[in-house]
Each structure stands twice: as C-alpha cells, then as structure tokens.
Amino acid sequence: xxxxxxxxxxxxxxxxxxxxxxxxxxxxxxxxxxxxxxxxxxxxxxxxxxxxxxxxxxxxxxxxxxxxxxxxxxxxxxxxxxxxxxxxxxxxxxxxxxxxxxxxxxxxxxxxxxxxxxxxxxxxxxxxxxxxxxxxxxxxxxxxxxxxxxxxxxxxxxxxxxxxxxxxxxxxxxxxxxxxxxxxxxxxxxxxxxxxxxxxxxxxxxxxxxxxxxxxxxxxxxxxxxxxxxxxxxxxxxxxxxxxxxxxxxxxxxxxxxxxxxxxxxxxxxxxxxxxxxxxxxxxxxxxxxxxxxxxxxxxxxxxxxxxxxxxxxxxxxxxxxxxxxxxxxxxxxxxxxxxxxxxxxxxxxxxxxxxxxxxxxxxxxxxxxxxxxxxxxxxxxxxxxxxxxxxxxxxxxxxxxxxxxxxxxxxxxxxxxxxxxxxxxxxxxxxxxxxxxxxxxxxxxxxxxxxxxxxxxxxxxxxxxxxxxxxxxxxxxxxxxxxxxxxxxxxxxxxxxxxxxxxxxxxxxx
Numbered sequence: 001x002x003x004x005x006x007x008x009x010x011x012x013x014x015x016x017x018x019x020x021x022x023x024x025x026x027x028x029x030x031x032x033x034x035x036x037x038x039x040x041x042x043x044x045x046x047x048x049x050x051x052x053x054x055x056x057x058x059x060x061x062x063x064x065x066x067x068x069x070x071x072x073x074x075x076x077x078x079x080x081x082x083x084x085x086x087x088x089x090x091x092x093x094x095x096x097x098x099x100x101x102x103x104x105x106x107x108x109x110x111x112x113x114x115x116x117x118x119x120x121x122x123x124x125x126x127x128x129x130x131x132x133x134x135x136x137x138x139x140x141x142x143x144x145x146x147x148x149x150x151x152x153x154x155x156x157x158x159x160x161x162x163x164x165x166x167x168x169x170x171x172x173x174x175x176x177x178x179x180x181x182x183x184x185x186x187x188x189x190x191x192x193x194x195x196x197x198x199x200x201x202x203x204x205x206x207x208x209x210x211x212x213x214x215x216x217x218x219x220x221x222x223x224x225x226x227x228x229x230x231x232x233x234x235x236x237x238x239x240x241x242x243x244x245x246x247x248x249x250x251x252x253x254x255x256x257x258x259x260x261x262x263x264x265x266x267x268x269x270x271x272x273x274x275x276x277x278x279x280x281x282x283x284x285x286x287x288x289x290x291x292x293x294x295x296x297x298x299x300x301x302x303x304x305x306x307x308x309x310x311x312x313x314x315x316x317x318x319x320x321x322x323x324x325x326x327x328x329x330x331x332x333x334x335x336x337x338x339x340x341x342x343x344x345x346x347x348x349x350x351x352x353x354x355x356x357x358x359x360x361x362x363x364x365x366x367x368x369x370x371x372x373x374x375x376x377x378x379x380x381x382x383x384x385x386x387x388x389x390x391x392x393x394x395x396x397x398x399x400x401x402x403x404x405x406x407x408x409x410x411x412x413x414x415x416x417x418x419x420x421x422x423x424x425x426x427x428x429x430x431x432x433x434x435x436x437x438x439x440x441x442x443x444x445x446x447x448x449x450x451x452x453x454x455x456x457x458x459x460x461x462x463x464x465x466x467x468x469x470x471x472x473x474x475x476x477x478x479x480x481x482x483x484x485x486x487x488x489x490x491x492x493x494x495x496x497x498x499x500x501x502x503x504x505x506x507x508x509x510x511x
Contacts, residue, residue: 034205035220035491035507038228038237040248041388043201046194047182048169049124052136053392055500057186059247060204060225063503065108066169066188069099069118070162071503072416074496077264077318079418081163085113085170085189094157094453095140099165101148105213107172108193115144120173122152136164137422137433156421157453160320163417167498191216191505192223202227206504219508238486245493245507246486250362251304257486263495265483266319267414268310269366271352271476272427274405274436279348284339286473289408290329291336292373298479302365307479313466314413314423316480320455321420321462326470328477337377346378353384353406355391366478367410381408397433405436412481416498420462421450428469437474 041056048057048066063071069086072079086099105113122142139161140153152161169188176182186194191214192206206223226243228234234246235253246257254260271289275281299307311317312326340346354367364385371381384406386394398405415423425431428446430438445468449461483499493507 033220034222034224035245035504036224036226036243037245037247037485038226038234038243039246040227040229040231040234042227043197043204043225044389045183046186046197046204047171047176047179048186049121049171050176050182052125052167053396056225056227058500059502060206060223061186061188061190061194062167062169063190063501064192064206064223064505065186065190065194066171067190068168068170069101069165072163072166072496072498072501074263074494079318079497081166084166085118086165089162091159091161092151095154097152097154097158097161098145099150099152101150102213103148105189106211107189108187108209109172111172113170113189114147115150116147116173117170118142118150118152119144120175121168121170124171124176125168136167137426139164139168156425156450157458158419158421159455159458160417160419160421163419167416167501189213191218195222216505218505220504223504235486238488241488244488244491249484249486250365251302251306251484254306254484254486255304258489259487259491260484261487261491261493261495262306262482262484264308264316264497265414265480265499266316266416266418266497267412267499268314268316268480269363269410269412269478270314271370271478272409272411272413272434272436273473273475274407274409275438275474276405276436277348277350277407279343279345279350280407282343282345283472284343285345285348286476287329288336288339288343288345288377289374289476290473291332291339292377293329293370293476293478294331294373295328295479296331298366298369302369303362303479303481306482306484308482310477310480312470312477314427314469314475314477315415315420315466319415319418319420321424321449321459321466323463323466325463326467329473333373333376340377340379347380349380349382350374350407351382351384352408352410353386353391353395354410356385356387362481363410370476370478399431399436400433408476409436412499414480414497416496416501418497420466424462424465425450427474428465439472439474442468442472442474 043056044054045051070081071084073082087102089099092098119142126141138155140155143151191212193209195205195207197204204225237243238246279285312328315322354363371383374381395409424446426434428442430443446465452458483495491509
C-alpha cells in the first residue's frame with residue numbers, strides 16, 4: 001500500500017457556490033452591458049484542448065465558456081481548488097484518481113454532460129500530437145467507471161491531479177472532429193457562451209448563458225476581446241475609454257495605466273539552455289550565463305518592481321518541493337568572464353530565441369538586455385525574434401518536432417498547480433517534449449524523486465534535485481514576474497498565479 005500523507009486520498013464533497021468575488025454580484029447584467037478587454041497575441045483556434053499553449057484563447061474561454069472539473073480559488077497568496085464539474089475526488093492508486101461528476105449539467109448545445117465527455121477531452125489532451133501546456137504533460141488518459149464517475153490516469157505518481165484538471169476545459173464528446181467548427185467556436189458548460197468571432201479572429205464576444213447550471217450572477221452581460229498587437233495602442237485604448245482592461249502591457253505602461261490588478265505568479269522567466277554545442281556542454285559557461293544576469297536592475301528598471309527573485313530554481317516558495325535554502329547566482333561580471341575564459345568559450349556563436357508577442361514587450365526587452373550582457377563576456381549572441389507560432393514550433397516544442405533547438409530559449413515556466421513534478425519532468429529528465437539539456441545524474445535523481453509515492457519524501461527529494469540543478473545550471477533563472485493587468489478606475493477583478501486563468505464572471509464595476 002502506498003503512502004500519500006495528508007494530501008491525497010481525501011475525498012472532497014463540498015459544493016461551491018460560485019459568486020463574483022469583487023463586489024459586483026447581483027442579477028445578471030446588473031452592471032455595464034459589456035466588459036471589453038484587449039490582448040496582444042492572436043486568438044488562434046478556439047479549441048483550447050487541441051492547443052493548450054494558446055494563452056489568448058485560454059484567457060477568453062477557460063472557466064467562462066469551458067469549465068474544468070475543479071476551480072482554482074485565491075485568498076491573497078494562498079490558492080486552493082474547489083469542486084466545479086466534479087463534486088468529489090480521491091486518489092485510488094499512485095497513478096489513478098477517481099472523480100465523481102456533477103449531475104444535471106448541460107452544454108451550450110443542450111447535450112448532457114457525463115463521463116464520456118471527460119474521457120473524450122482527456123484523450124484529446126493525452127494525444128502526443130496535441131500542443132500541451134507543461135502543466136498537463138503527465139496526464140496519460142481517462143477511463144469511464146459509470147456515467148458520473150471517471151478515472152484520470154497519470155504517467156507518474158501525482159498527488160495534485162485535482163489541481164491539474166482545473167486547467168482542462170471539458171468539451172462535448174466528439175468536439176473537435178470538425179476542425180473548422182472547433183477553430184471558430186467553443187462549446188462548454190460555462191456561464192458565458194461564444195456569441196461571435198470575426199473571420200480574422202481579432203475580435204470575439206461572449207454572452208451570458210441563460211441556462212447555466214451554477215449559481216453565479218455575472219455583472220456583465222457580455223465580454224468582448226480585442227486583439228491589439230501594439231502595446232502602446234492597448235494603453236491608449238484604455239485611456240480613451242475604448243476598453244476596460246488591457247493585458248500583456250510592459251511594466252512601464254502598467255505603471256502609467258489608470259489602475260492595475262496584480263497577483264503573485266508561480267512562473268519564472270528562464271533561458272532554457274541547449275547542450276547541443278560544445279560551449280554549452282561546459283558547466284562553467286552555463287554558470288557564467290547566470291552570473292551575468294543583473295536581476296536587481298531587471299526587476300527595478302525593466303519590470304518597474306513587477307517581479308520577484310527566483311532564488312536559483314524554477315518554482316516559487318508555495319510550490320511542493322521548493323528549496324528554501326537556494327539563492328540566485330550573484331551578479332558578478334568578473335566571475336562570469338573568468339569562467340568563460342577558463343572554458344575557452346570566448347567567441348562562441350549562440351542563438352537566443354524570443355517571442356515578439358505573448359509576453360508583451362517583456363520577453364524581447366529581457367532578451368536584448370541579456371544578449372548585451374553576454375556579448376560583454378566575449379560571446380557572439382544572435383537574437384531571433386519570432387511570432388508566437390514559430391516560437392512554439394521551432395523553440396518550445398523543438399524536441400517534439402525534431403528540429404534543432406535554439407541554444408538559449410526565453411520562456412516563462414513554473415507550476416500553476418504548486419507542484420515541482422511537471423517542471424522536473426519537462427526540463428530535467430532528458431524528455432522529448434521540452435528538455436534540451438541532459439545530465440544523467442540529474443535525470444536519474446529527478447526520475448527517482450518523481451516516482452516516489454510518499455508526498456513528504458518526494459518534497460525532500462525534489463529539494464535535492466533543485467539544488468543539484470542550481471549547480472549544474474541547465475538554464476538561466478531570471479526573475480519571477482508578477483501577473484498584472486491594466487484597468488480603468490472602478491473595474492475590479494481577480495487574477496491568479498497562472499497568467500491566463502481569468503473567470504470573467506468574477507469581474508465587476510463601472511468606468
């Protein structure tokens with residue numbers, strides 16, 4: 001019999017009454033007619049299961065149109081997960097969780113929600129061809145027990161599947177077989193439904209679902225999303241009262257906005273290192289890349305205080321397995337230059353791939369700043385600025401797509417489920433989806449820790465893996481940016497540790 005301590009095998013049976021959290025509760029549409037928000041990245045497909053890394057679609061739809069089995073709830077810095085489409089759950093085996101489903105729920109098309117829909121959705125997600133968010137990488141599949149009971153299977157022992165399923169929007173059985181329909185519409189069980197999407201996918205409108213199963217009273221009758229690629233234009237639209245909320249603004253523009261909503265993040269912005277080139281196979285070079293990061297300057301001047309220190313690891317303090325004894329590499333250009341010279345790496349040609357959207361201008365500004373610092377060490381850095389789709393295909397999923405990975409790849413990664421498992425599995429186990437660095441000792445330690453079926457033993461083992469990784473420097477840990485959105489004065493809403501989790505029925509207020 002495996003040990004799960006106090007975390008797992010706890011059946012949760014309470015029923016949550018989902019209400020607006022920002023003082024805007026009342027009858028449906030009791031406030032302004034429409035909440036309008038702008039975002040920088042293209043909408044892409046509305047099938048948020050087939051394309052899990054589509055942050056714009058997730059922000060628009062997840063939790064509002066398509067719902068998970070559970071819902072994340074924030075109380076200051078503390079996160080918890082409550083029932084939603086599932087009413088209770090328990091871990092019945094190290095790699096199997098059983099969920100009891102809510103009865104009487106219908107989709108927007110009138111079909112009845114049951115176990116077949118969960119199995120269909122999870123099967124789509126588990127398909128190797130799907131573009132998975134790293135949070136969901138260890139989901140292996142699902143099996144129907146009865147119409148209102150389903151087992152979710154994982155590839156490794158997992159103590160927090162109840163958290164993971166909050167990020168999986170359940171679709172009707174068979175949804176997505178018609179790719180065109182799934183591209184341009186989304187069918188879920190949520191309090192909003194898709195009213196229209198423009199052919200260019202630059203505007204989308206949600207309208208209240210009058211037949212919603214739950215007890216929520218959205219303040220806004222409609223939610224409108226506008227894709228505005230230019231960050232300055234997004235701020236200008238907010239100031240001109242054309243929009244109510246603006247996402248993906250650079251910190252200097254956030255600082256100039258009428259008001260902001262922020263939340264602590266569980267993400268770290270990193271440079272993932274590829275060990276394909278001899279220079280980066282030398283630990284001294286990888287350590288030098290970390291020594292050359294002026295985190296204080298990045299936090300204070302580039303991020304205007306909207307960031308925290310990463311403490312030499314890829315997860316934040318509230319995460320299972322976080323090591324409180326680790327610290328960042330100190331900023332020391334002399335030490336960095338010394339290590340580069342010792343390794344004979346001066347003049348090495350390295351590519352650094354960054355995205356031109358998706359993180360506002362934060363990613364590109366960070367990459368340019370780091371590239372300038374690395375060139376002072378004698379390295380030859382070529383910065384590649386790519387649009388989102390190319391950045392994902394040629395960078396993020398380069399191992400999966402079997403294309404040469406960039407030497408340095410900028411991305412934000414962490415754990416919205418407050419669990420180190422997925423981070424270690426993605427980056428330290430020499431995997432085929434995300435990892436571009438492989439050290440056998442680190443791989444073996446990470447795999448052994450992931451396979452533990454005692455939650456306390458696993459946390460201690462994870463701390464040791466983080467310490468080992470800190471010394472090996474398989475990546476550059478930069479900062480932990482805060483999640484933030486600019487708003488009109490009087491607009492209230494809730495952000496979460498995941499930058500793309502937004503429940504629009506929690507938002508309220510007038511301009």
